[in-house]
Amino acid sequence: MTRFFAYIRQFLDRLAAIRSAVVPPADGARWPLHLVIAVMCFLASIALGITLTVSNIAEEWSADLAGVITVQIKPREEMAMEDQIARALEIIEATPGIASAARVPATSAAELLEPWLGAVTLPEDIAVPQLIDVRLAPGGDPDLTALTQRLTNAVPGAEVDDHFRWKARLGAFAGSLEALAIAALFLIVAATVAIVVFATRAAMEANREIIEVLHLIGARDKFIAGEFQVQFLWVGLRAGLIGAVVAAVLLLSLTIFAGGRGEFFLPGLGVTWQTYPALLLVPLLAAGVSVMTARLTAMSVLGQRL
Amino acid sequence: MVRFENVGMRYGMGPEVLRDISFKLETGSISFLTGPSGAGKSSLLRLMYLAHRPSRGHITMFGEDVNVLPRAEMPPLRRRIGVVFQEFRLLDHMSALENVCLPLMVTGAPREGYLSDVRELLTWVGLGDRMNATPPTLSGGEKQRVAIARAVVAQPDLLLADEPTGNVDPELGIKLLRLFMELNRMGTTIMIATHDMALVDRAQDAMHMHIDQGQLSVVRMSEGALP
Numbered sequence: 311m312t313r314f315f316a317y318i319r320q321f322l323d324r325l326a327a328i329r330s331a332v333v334p335p336a337d338g339a340r341w342p343l344h345l346v347i348a349v350m351c352f353l354a355s356i357a358l359g360i361t362l363t364v365s366n367i368a369e370e371w372s373a374d375l376a377g378v379i380t381v382q383i384k385p386r387e388e389m390a391m392e393d394q395i396a397r398a399l400e401i402i403e404a405t406p407g408i409a410s411a412a413r414v415p416a417t418s419a420a421e422l423l424e425p426w427l428g429a430v431t432l433p434e435d436i437a438v439p440q441l442i443d444v445r446l447a448p449g450g451d452p453d454l455t456a457l458t459q460r461l462t463n464a465v466p467g468a469e470v471d472d473h474f475r476w477k478a479r480l481g482a483f484a485g486s487l488e489a490l491a492i493a494a495l496f497l498i499v500a501a502t503v504a505i506v507v508f509a510t511r512a513a514m515e516a517n518r519e520i521i522e523v524l525h526l527i528g529a530r531d532k533f534i535a536g537e538f539q540v541q542f543l544w545v546g547l548r549a550g551l552i553g554a555v556v557a558a559v560l561l562l563s564l565t566i567f568a569g570g571r572g573e574f575f576l577p578g579l580g581v582t583w584q585t586y587p588a589l590l591l592v593p594l595l596a597a598g599v600s601v602m603t604a605r606l607t608a609m610s611v612l613g614q615r616l
Numbered sequence: 617m618v619r620f621e622n623v624g625m626r627y628g629m630g631p632e633v634l635r636d637i638s639f640k641l642e643t644g645s646i647s648f649l650t651g652p653s654g655a656g657k658s659s660l661l662r663l664m665y666l667a668h669r670p671s672r673g674h675i676t677m678f679g680e681d682v683n684v685l686p687r688a689e690m691p692p693l694r695r696r697i698g699v700v701f702q703e704f705r706l707l708d709h710m711s712a713l714e715n716v717c718l719p720l721m722v723t724g725a726p727r728e729g730y731l732s733d734v735r736e737l738l739t740w741v742g743l744g745d746r747m748n749a750t751p752p753t754l755s756g757g758e759k760q761r762v763a764i765a766r767a768v769v770a771q772p773d774l775l776l777a778d779e780p781t782g783n784v785d786p787e788l789g790i791k792l793l794r795l796f797m798e799l800n801r802m803g804t805t806i807m808i809a810t811h812d813m814a815l816v817d818r819a820q821d822a823m824h825m826h827i828d829q830g831q832l833s834v835v836r837m838s839e840g841a842l843p
Contacts, residue, residue, distance in 0.1 A: 332718070334709040523705050526665055527766075528695035529722035530688075616669065616687060 332524065333517050333537040343509050344549045347502060347596060351553025354498045355592045359561055361491040362585045368484035375473045379444045379454065381411075384467035385437035395440055398465045402442065405457050407450030414441040439467075499599055506546075506603040510538055514611050525615065535608035539601050546600030550593025558589050617643045617774060617805050618664065623673035625659055632671065633659045635830045641807065643773075646800045647823035648816045649809040656830045657809040658702065661778050664807070665699045666690055678773065695723065698767035698804075700777035704759045706751040712738060712762045713747040719770040730769075737765050741795070757784045764792065768799060775799060777808045781815055789815060 381402065383394045395413055402411040423438070446452060454472050461468040514521060524534050561581045618641040625634040634656050641647060651657050662668045663675060666682065675682040678696060685693070698719075706715050716738060720730045738747050741761040751759055760780065767775055777796070781789035793815055800806050810816065816824055824836040 332707070332710070332721075519705070520707055522667075523707065524718070524722060525691075526667055526694060526699060527719045527722060528691045528770075530691045533722050533724075613687075616667065616690070 333513070333520060333541060335541060340545075343505070343545055344552070346505050347545060347549035347600070348552040348556070350498050350502045350505070351550040351592050351596050352557045353553075354495055354595070355554045355557030355589050356561075357491040357494040357498065358588060358592065359557065359581055359585050361488050361495075362588055363581050364484045364487045364491075366582050366584065368480055371480055372477055375477055377446045377448070379446070379473070380471045381442040381444060381461065382439050382469045382471060383442065383465065384439045384469070386466040389466055391437070391440060394465050394467060395442065398442055398461060398468055401460050401464055402444055402457070405452050405460075407447050407452030409445045409447040409450065411442055411444045414443050499595075502596065502599050503603045506542060506600050507607050509545075510542065510604045510607040511611065513538060513541065514608060521612070521615075531609055531612040534612060535605050538604045538608045542600040542604035543597050546597035547593050550596030553596070554589045554592040557592075558586055561585070617641050617678060619674075619676040620663075621674040621676075623663065623670045623675055625663060625668065626671045633830050634663070634670075634832075637673070637832045639825060639832060639834065641774075641805055643805055644800070644803055645823060646796070646806045646819065646821075647808070647825060648819065649807060649825050649827060650811065650813065650816060650835075651827035653811075655827045657827055658778055659830075660827060660832070661699075661776050661807075661809055664774075665697050665776055666694055695719070695770060696773045698770065698772035698775045700760075700763050700767045700775070700780050702778040702782065704751070704763040706759060706762055706766070708751050711748045711750055712743055712754065712758075712765075715751070715762055716765045716769050718766060723770070734765075734769060737769055738762075741765050757788050760784055760788075760792070764795065768804070771804075773805060775804050775806045777806070779810055780808060781810060781812050786814070790818070793818060 381398055383391065383398060385391055386394065389397075399411055399413070402408055422441075454470065458470040461470060521534055565581055618639075620637050620639050623634060623637040624632050625637075626632045637660065649657050649660065659668070663670060663682075664677070666677070670683060677693060680689075680693060706712075707718070710718075713734060716734050717727070717730065720734070721727070735744075735747065738744060741764060743758060743761055743765070746754065746758055749758075751762065754762065764777075764780065767777070775796070780796075781792055784792065789812065796806050796808065797819070808815075816822070823834070826833050826835050
């Protein structure tokens with residue numbers, strides 16, 4: 311363990327030693343640049359958090375619904391409810407690819423109705439639809455169209471719900487949110503690139519004299535661009551870390567204030583714990599974008615000189 | 617080593633500041649360039665240290681045609697030229713030691729390979745106790761010596777000095793001239809642009825060129841004794 315910490319410390323020391331040796335940091339422009347990139351990284355973290363959460367929850371919901379269909383039996387005068395259920399179970403169990411089928415107990419049905427009717431006991435003479443929970447065999451691919459056809463022919467009031475419509479709508483909802491978040495991420499990266507281009511040009515203009523001296527003593531463009539790259543590497547990392555940490559604190563606070571379950575977007579739709587480590591990607595992305603942009607900008611500016 | 621043939625130079629669309637300049641510097645030679653302020657001394661040096669391309673004529677440096685040399689091939693050529701700028705052009709945020717290290721640092725050479733040589737050089741120019749001082753805290757003479765040390769640290773083939781004694785007292789001027797002579801004896805080709813005629817007169821075997829209103833004339837070919 312001590313050895314591990316020694317390696318970490320060595321790595322951090324090496325990282326800290328990577329700094330511009332020749333170009334002085336532009337103190338005046340330092341904090342506004344950090345602030346703007348930190349804000350961009352905060353927004354990127356929120357967008358990333360939303361994307362990951364939505365896709366994670368959508369996957370969970372889809373997985374929960376996969377392999378399950380529900381058959382609803384509505385009361386009909388021409389057949390007694392018990393006969394309807396018995397007939398339906400008989401047809402379902404005879405269908406290949408079905409693992410099991412069971413009537414949902416009255417207590418469970420009452421629980422499903424509780425949000426609408428409250429905790430009341432229904433009189434027995436009130437006819438309420440009954441549900442059959444059908445589990446598909448793993449890898450089984452029953453012909454649901456044929457099953458629906460047989461059930462509706464044999465059991466009046468039978469309806470099959472394979473949750474397809476719900477899953478499709480859920481998928482569309484998750485897809486839309488993801489697309490919005492990805493579009494926001496692209497815009498944030500584009501804005502960050504524009505900011506770094508502007509800042510690099512300003513830094514190069516402020517250090518025009520140093521650049522000319524470096525050229526005249528034989529420095530190549532790559533060396534000079536490298537000096538600016540290193541500066542923007544640290545700006546990107548620091549600002550990215552600040553933005554990501556602020557976003558993580560905000561998401562965590564919302565999670566805590568929403569009752570510890572993180573359900574502040576929608577019931578059951580909150581930030582998952584897996585999201586937080588992913589936010590560490592934001593400072594790395596910010597540093598990468600800053601370094602690449604600074605390099606391309608510096609090389610382009612230097613290329614216009616002798 | 618250096619050949620100028622009918623060279624003309626102008627800044628942008630301005631008038632020609634150098635006209636029909638022709639001369640040749642032999643390897644291992646030492647020469648002086650004199651002339652009044654604004655005559656074109658610094659412009660001629662700018663052409664020689666590859667800060668500018670000629671508007672017309674031909675310049676050959678180390679066998680390369682400067683007129684058509686791609687900019688990507690300029691750095692190796694510039695590394696063969698040491699320059700003492702008139703205003704020193706030291707980097708104010710770096711110590712004297714770091715300033716002198718610069719020409720070696722940009723080549724990518726490992727620092728431990730040259731650091732002791734740089735310290736030795738700074739001691740040789742009398743700045744052994746001022747290595748960690750930054751240029752704003754150095755006197756004019758000290759800055760001058762740092763600039764000279766930076767120009768010679770990479771052992772250039774050609775040393776160009778623009779008014780190297782302009783900011784120092786006559787005594788130090790003579791010491792600096794001795795330093796240039798020493799470098800010349802070690803094989804470096806040297807050209808010094810100066811107002812200081814006393815300095816020129818002290819180096820009797822050096823070539824003397826005079827420039828006025830952008831036109832160059834050779835006053836004296838090399839002969840005579842060293843100071």
